[in-house]
Amino acid sequence: MNKVVKNAEEAIRDIADNMTIALGGFGLCGIPEKCIEALVKKDVKGLTCISNNAGVDDFGLGMLLQKKQIRKMVSSYVGENAEFERQMLSGELEVDLIPQGTLATRLLAGGYGMPAIYTPAGVGTEIAEGKEVRKFKFNGMEKEYLLEHAFEPAFSIVKAWKGDSAGNLVYRLTARNFSPLIAMAGKVTIAEVEELVPDGELDPDQIHTPGIFVHRIFEGKDYEKRIEQRTVSPKNA
């Protein structure tokens, strides 16, 4: 089943104003650079973006923020982004902050057809307001859990290391993060990969995202892969 498209422009052709999309990445690590660029160029507006972070001012989702293409961010952590903070505090940008594990599990729920899940994260905090609270026993302890609903984004966009025309994806190191979950949750899922390999080259035992979850795939060129916090040990060994 050949899911290869030419490029990012073709892959995102039908992402329209006011849609809900989910994007892989943690900080700037593993973000779908090419599709974000194409969304900036296409200038779609009013997007709801589900993504753990919101990029930095001039890279990642920050580029969409700069152009005010995002109506609402659904994230767990949005620091390191001055334009974001400005838009949020001024009320231009709607922000739904969600515990990171809840975000991950609501995406998993979307991919696995579980309409809702229970998690203890946020019980007793403002996150719990208006949510169903229920007691369960787990690991020998009774405690309270919140009912949280599955994410079902219209489009999901992820970046992987390698992929094939069947849509199978392999991620590299912590560039994996939310991407396999986001890939599963999308009604339409777009994957950009550093290397598109012939079918049969990827080891079937080592696929992180099976092709059934991926609808369009293309090879991106010249990834910048910017590092947010370059921390190193001294060179003397």
Added chain:
Amino acid sequence: MNKVVKNAEEAIRDIADNMTIALGGFGLCGIPEKCIEALVKKDVKGLTCISNNAGVDDFGLGMLLQKKQIRKMVSSYVGENAEFERQMLSGELEVDLIPQGTLATRLLAGGYGMPAIYTPAGVGTEIAEGKEVRKFKFNGMEKEYLLEHAFEPAFSIVKAWKGDSAGNLVYRLTARNFSPLIAMAGKVTIAEVEELVPDGELDPDQIHTPGIFVHRIFEGKDYEKRIEQRTVSPKNA
């Protein structure tokens, strides 16, 4: 962190009468042969076994059934086992039949600390008796779901292809099946592997079960890997 034990006997040393244990495998594919043998030898009784299948008369869990060591089976499919059928119909053996996806997801829930999950499997059937039914909308459709609880076996036993002393596991082909889920769900998890490799040899990107879920690991010798249904295509090409 070195989790290596000498052999199956040492690995199962504290599995005692009347405990609940979960075992990996689908049919005879990927079953923990060595630990099952050791359980037979140790002659623990009154076990509750969570496993998709119950083996055949003289292999796999069938060996524990022959010796009447199992009080209760929790499975999705138990055909192909005459002794099983006899014990069940005579009432000697308690059997809890569970839809395969529910079984898998309840194990996942145990591994992921989700006390309960919702699934539509079995709604309106005898499986739903006494269970909470709740309507949710998913994928544009409202339907009924059952609340099902996480499995939390005292011991989990899985067989993997390769493993290291940190407890990381890699499975081979469909011998994977339920094993990663079972490995995660156990309060104590035992892994037997065809090959125990030095730490650092397994690619961190390609671990199916991270070592945190595994408490004891050993290399088994001379796996029989019996085939239940040998189906072949003719040799003319």
Added chain:
Amino acid sequence: MLDKHGIARRIAREIKDGMYVNLGIGIPTLVANYIPDGIDVVLQSENGILGMGPFPVEGTEDADLINAGKQTVTLLPGSSIFDSAMSFGMIRAQKVDLTILGAMEVSENGDIANWKIPGKMVKGMGGAMDLVACARNIIVAMQHVNKRGESKLLTECTLPLTGVRCIKKIVTEMAVLEVLPEGSFFLAERAPGVSVDQIREATAGKLKVPDEVPEMTV
């Protein structure tokens, strides 16, 4: 009257290009042999395969590579292996486009029974309850009547149910039937040489027969 290969061949025509398909044990497994050329289909096996291929050439069987019927199989290029939670995850999320499975009984409102005969046969439901509860598109491959000549297409199932109001299409040795939302079997096609009266006789549930019932092309 169709034989089991005929049923499989007729069902194969329901498979469209680009589909992900789960095939149950028995007649459904045969469907794979009749998928028309030029139709690109990926077979899912619920024990954890996408891209399942034919049985292995003798001597190349691998104990670690079986399908949900525990038969040795092969993988095609572009295949993937995953655990059972992901397998039923993709089924539950309706990523699998079509499920084909057998049945002991189907009722006129789309209920299906195929996992248990109380006191006699209890093999378990395997993945069937998940598949019928989740799939958007289910085709049942079955015999119209049992060995004692009794209809298996009923007003109500007599055996413990596998799923309720989930079956939309049935292919038997005699006919192709659709389950209508108001609760009846719509006779869509006759098998070659089978009359409407024969089908009416073999169907215990409500049968809706249109003015013209085309003979199926297999």
Added chain:
Amino acid sequence: MLDKHGIARRIAREIKDGMYVNLGIGIPTLVANYIPDGIDVVLQSENGILGMGPFPVEGTEDADLINAGKQTVTLLPGSSIFDSAMSFGMIRAQKVDLTILGAMEVSENGDIANWKIPGKMVKGMGGAMDLVACARNIIVAMQHVNKRGESKLLTECTLPLTGVRCIKKIVTEMAVLEVLPEGSFFLAERAPGVSVDQIREATAGKLKVPDEVPEMTV
């Protein structure tokens, strides 16, 4: 008075052989530098690492390998990488033995606030709400008082909560404190050169002081 390295060093003594430990951003990250020899510990980073190693040697940084603080890191032999659902799965299932994180405020009943200052700073909770709600064993690394000299160990938190009744142990520049089930800070250890009175003064919440308060060994 301890500096932040002193706090980290004191916390490191809480880490036992065989533990899986999650270290938050800031002082907790420093704890890794002071884990005693002979103690075998695996560091978890909630973006998907088990077996996290030190920062890479200059020139070997890899943009694809960062920790939850977005810092470039390395992997140790026996490490593994996984997605965020599994990462928080193992946290939620309490497979991670110990969580060390920072706080803006802690209350005498173990509530913690560390993610939001209404109208001023809203960076988000990241994984903190999951970690405090799930972990069986949490140590807070924090300053006893804020820049204006006000206590951060309170009767009740004034900032939006991250989690309720979840903190059991706190290490500050002045003391080691345990949160007692009935709702008070138990003064377990004094930092070198810090008096009980100084600690009493810096603690707004209920402070329970035993007859003898040992000076900590760092």
